[in-house]
Amino acid sequence: MTEITEVPSPFCGIGTDDLSIQVDGATLKVIANGCAVNTPAFEQAIADATPRIAGQAVSLEAATTKAAELLRGTNQPVISGCATDVNGMRALLALADKSGAVVDNLNFNNARRNLLALQDSGWMNTTLAELKNRCDLLLVVGTDLEAFAPRFFEKYLWNEESMFLDNTANREIIYLGKAPSGNASTSPTGQNANVLPCADADLPDVTAVLSALVKGHLLHAQSVAGIAIADLQAIADKLKAADYGVILWGAAAMAFDQAELTVQTLCNIVKDLNQSGTRCSGFPLGGKEGDQTANQVCGWTTGYPARVNFARGYPEYDPYLNDTQALINNGEADALVWVQAFNSGALPPKADLPTIVIGRSGMKFEKEPDVFIPVGTPGIDHSGHAYRLDNVVAIRLKKLRDSGLPSTAAVLTAIEQAL
Amino acid sequence: MLIKLTGGTVYDPASGIDGQQQDIFVQDGRIVDAPKDGRPVDQEYDLRGKVVMSGAIDMHTHIGGGKGNIARTLLPEDHRMDPVHRTPITRSGNGHAMPSTYVAGYRYAEMGYTACFEPAVLPINARQAHMEMGDTPIVDKGGYVMLGSDDFLLRMMTANKDQKAINDYVAWTLNAAKGIGIKVVNAGGISAFKFNQRKLDLDEQNSHYAVTPRQILQTLARAVQELGITHPLHVHGCNLGVPGNLETTLNTIEGIDGLPMHLTHIQFHSYGKEGDFKFSSGAAQIAEAINSNPNITADVGQILFGQTVTASGDNMRQHANHKYASPNKWVCMDIECDAGCGVVPFKYKDQNFVNALQWAIGLEIFLLVEDPWRIFLTTDHPNGAPFTSYPHLIRLLMDRSFRNDMLATIHPEAQKMTTLASIEREYTLNEIAIMTRAGAARIIGLKDRGALSAGNFADITVYTENADRQTMFAKPDYVFKDGELVVKNGEVVKVTWGTTHIVKPDYDLSIEKDLKPYFDKYLTMKLGNFKISDDEISEDGRGSLTAHPLRGAA
Numbered sequence: 001m002t003e004i005t006e007v008p009s010p011f012c013g014i015g016t017d018d019l020s021i022q023v024d025g026a027t028l029k030v031i032a033n034g035c036a037v038n039t040p041a042f043e044q045a046i047a048d049a050t051p052r053i054a055g056q057a058v059s060l061e062a063a064t065t066k067a068a069e070l071l072r073g074t075n076q077p078v079i080s081g082c083a084t085d086v087n088g089m090r091a092l093l094a095l096a097d098k099s100g101a102v103v104d105n106l107n108f109n110n111a112r113r114n115l116l117a118l119q120d121s122g123w124m125n126t127t128l129a130e131l132k133n134r135c136d137l138l139l140v141v142g143t144d145l146e147a148f149a150p151r152f153f154e155k156y157l158w159n160e161e162s163m164f165l166d167n168t169a170n171r172e173i174i175y176l177g178k179a180p181s182g183n184a185s186t187s188p189t190g191q192n193a194n195v196l197p198c199a200d201a202d203l204p205d206v207t208a209v210l211s212a213l214v215k216g217h218l219l220h221a222q223s224v225a226g227i228a229i230a231d232l233q234a235i236a237d238k239l240k241a242a243d244y245g246v247i248l249w250g251a252a253a254m255a256f257d258q259a260e261l262t263v264q265t266l267c268n269i270v271k272d273l274n275q276s277g278t279r280c281s282g283f284p285l286g287g288k289e290g291d292q293t294a295n296q297v298c299g300w301t302t303g304y305p306a307r308v309n310f311a312r313g314y315p316e317y318d319p320y321l322n323d324t325q326a327l328i329n330n331g332e333a334d335a336l337v338w339v340q341a342f343n344s345g346a347l348p349p350k351a352d353l354p355t356i357v358i359g360r361s362g363m364k365f366e367k368e369p370d371v372f373i374p375v376g377t378p379g380i381d382h383s384g385h386a387y388r389l390d391n392v393v394a395i396r397l398k399k400l401r402d403s404g405l406p407s408t409a410a411v412l413t414a415i416e417q418a419l
Numbered sequence: 420m421l422i423k424l425t426g427g428t429v430y431d432p433a434s435g436i437d438g439q440q441q442d443i444f445v446q447d448g449r450i451v452d453a454p455k456d457g458r459p460v461d462q463e464y465d466l467r468g469k470v471v472m473s474g475a476i477d478m479h480t481h482i483g484g485g486k487g488n489i490a491r492t493l494l495p496e497d498h499r500m501d502p503v504h505r506t507p508i509t510r511s512g513n514g515h516a517m518p519s520t521y522v523a524g525y526r527y528a529e530m531g532y533t534a535c536f537e538p539a540v541l542p543i544n545a546r547q548a549h550m551e552m553g554d555t556p557i558v559d560k561g562g563y564v565m566l567g568s569d570d571f572l573l574r575m576m577t578a579n580k581d582q583k584a585i586n587d588y589v590a591w592t593l594n595a596a597k598g599i600g601i602k603v604v605n606a607g608g609i610s611a612f613k614f615n616q617r618k619l620d621l622d623e624q625n626s627h628y629a630v631t632p633r634q635i636l637q638t639l640a641r642a643v644q645e646l647g648i649t650h651p652l653h654v655h656g657c658n659l660g661v662p663g664n665l666e667t668t669l670n671t672i673e674g675i676d677g678l679p680m681h682l683t684h685i686q687f688h689s690y691g692k693e694g695d696f697k698f699s700s701g702a703a704q705i706a707e708a709i710n711s712n713p714n715i716t717a718d719v720g721q722i723l724f725g726q727t728v729t730a731s732g733d734n735m736r737q738h739a740n741h742k743y744a745s746p747n748k749w750v751c752m753d754i755e756c757d758a759g760c761g762v763v764p765f766k767y768k769d770q771n772f773v774n775a776l777q778w779a780i781g782l783e784i785f786l787l788v789e790d791p792w793r794i795f796l797t798t799d800h801p802n803g804a805p806f807t808s809y810p811h812l813i814r815l816l817m818d819r820s821f822r823n824d825m826l827a828t829i830h831p832e833a834q835k836m837t838t839l840a841s842i843e844r845e846y847t848l849n850e851i852a853i854m855t856r857a858g859a860a861r862i863i864g865l866k867d868r869g870a871l872s873a874g875n876f877a878d879i880t881v882y883t884e885n886a887d888r889q890t891m892f893a894k895p896d897y898v899f900k901d902g903e904l905v906v907k908n909g910e911v912v913k914v915t916w917g918t919t920h921i922v923k924p925d926y927d928l929s930i931e932k933d934l935k936p937y938f939d940k941y942l943t944m945k946l947g948n949f950k951i952s953d954d955e956i957s958e959d960g961r962g963s964l965t966a967h968p969l970r971g972a973a
Contacts, residue, residue: 124751128943159940
């Protein structure tokens, strides 16, 4: 039995790297600094380790050969999920390039809300260490931050010391929209977050009002979506008075039409504040199940984030047309490769197509895929790299045990070679 | 395999060879002496009438790292017009201003370049820089690690830590991030922007730290020298793009006390504020300062007209310049108590007075700096223009009548504000070879590269002599990388993987006693997880590290 310290996690998105994990053969136990997201993800036992063709156990070579056979001669294969590490994405993109596939990350419909805003007008954002040391006002918009990352407040807001704040407990936390599900946002001295609740669908109106107030426009209305204008004016005033305000949002939680416009409104509020002489930064959540990793690697390999089509022999980006579900619904896809090395509960979309699953050991299928190849999890079964939610920092994932499970990269490269 | 390159006209300034016809022999990736034992030549290339140089080296080009990927993601429309098809040996991708990594590697090689150096590797983002460069085929690569707005250094300086402690920190960071040099971007200014300072002059204090940009430059230049790092401190100065910044730049040169210093994209730092538009050329004064200060080197950062995107660590200046964004979208980031970045698309227009004069200022500097060993050919890719415009730039330098024809087409007021028309100088092939090969290898500190004498790595480019220098330099006949033919007639024929050049200066390990609690308390990563291990570069089976000697070492 060994104990490995300073273990980085690819699961929580915030790059936690202070976990201590006890390794006993193939069994892992988080013995320090676990959380509701990371502990089960690390401790999940290995289930199946043998590849299958149509439910029958086969060798890895037979499985990769069969996968190549299913892809050969297809017109529009789709490689979806894309939940893996940097080397896994590299191999995935090489396979897509060779097979003329669509590459589509499973979180893209959420990330698209950010990407469309970015690609239309840009943004001013910050990263975790700046937040940890500078942020004196955090405005959380439309998301339950502690449910997303249980240790976010502990690690990055209520840290004992910071370089530029006299007392981190004096940071002000304001929620706009969703109320927090717990009390992680309550300061160590007992100061509760200020919560201005509204329905998700009202966020476009509420953020538009906040934007107008930041710009100094006068409004005749007294309230919007149940929130008093005076309360929003108070937020605008606080943002202007802050030394380093941060506006945080989670695109995944903005499940309403044209949410990218709300993201854009938030980004423009940040820009307006900076233009009028105050520092303020945006902070979008993300980074789960390899979504930032997929977008980064696809970004440098193709120039576009992870929803591209290689069918013409070069990558083409379309944030709508290359949606896996749309391609399946329209009968445009003729084979599906599902890559999910982090979460055995995330199954491929239902489709009546030749299906290859490269997945974390333990997947339970309603309909057995044509080929299933269980792979190791980056950061547990093999080393690797994963991007944190703030997109700047790639963490070095460690190998914790010898499971014999192949990496996503090894399997996808074998399929590419066999093609 | 013994390869003979027969009868080419060789320009090898490192060996003092200026256009002499000679044979070159290559074996096992290196250039060797003519065999005396009568061994048969396995392959011969008849290079009579061809021009032979070592592979070109771009000493300042943004090819890897987070800001480049932001630039790519920001501009899908810029990629759409330049798709690159997959071939049996090459990967697909997209080009133009900020190409995908594979395309960047192919296109550099197809232009005869065999090494590229990323000048802004943020320590906290160094993994990404190396991963992107690891996916850049054929060319060798390396990076300059950015310091100067990182809070650890500014805290050390405020606490009056001695130079030795700072040297240890600099060397530790360079080892951890795996670079070959140290870069400063707007010294202290990126930090100052986080404290809401919107400008920072050379002697202006950071509002939080008792430190000025001049002190940062002096401290880091001294560290680089005392550690024996060959590449001088690589400096992106204060006040980038500000009319009148000529004074800042002259002051920076004077203030470095004779220490070696490289001033990068100096064109953006050579502006006066004369004339009706309060914007004028400072090229003559800047060139004079370079000519008279042998400790100073510079690359130009030439602008060329058209769409590009600027990507810089200088978020203070990028934020100020966002009003010129074209198309109107831009990104600024504060990054990890380490640095920052700003990405602003630009469309340089020949009928815009400022842009036109910027173009002329860059060319004036090229032509007025006398020593080609101390001035380097860059566009600060992609900031002044994409690197694919180098052949055009070479023609502007080598062909006065072409240059003057171009000059006659730019904004008329800009024409009146430049002395370009009266400058007769035309660069020679030997001078081009110095600027883009021998000089670059020397200033970076590359051992056994940038030269064609026996013992050097066989990075060799062969051109067909052509009076139209743009045509000549755009499409080499042959490019050899480490002795392998990788490009023929301007097209990749074989894909190889270059090495990553680094230096490993020594330091006192006790610096980690200060760093570890700093990481634990203030940063978001454990010190042990911050350091990049060798296997991160090599585990893909393609990458490798090449450590170069320190100055004074063998």
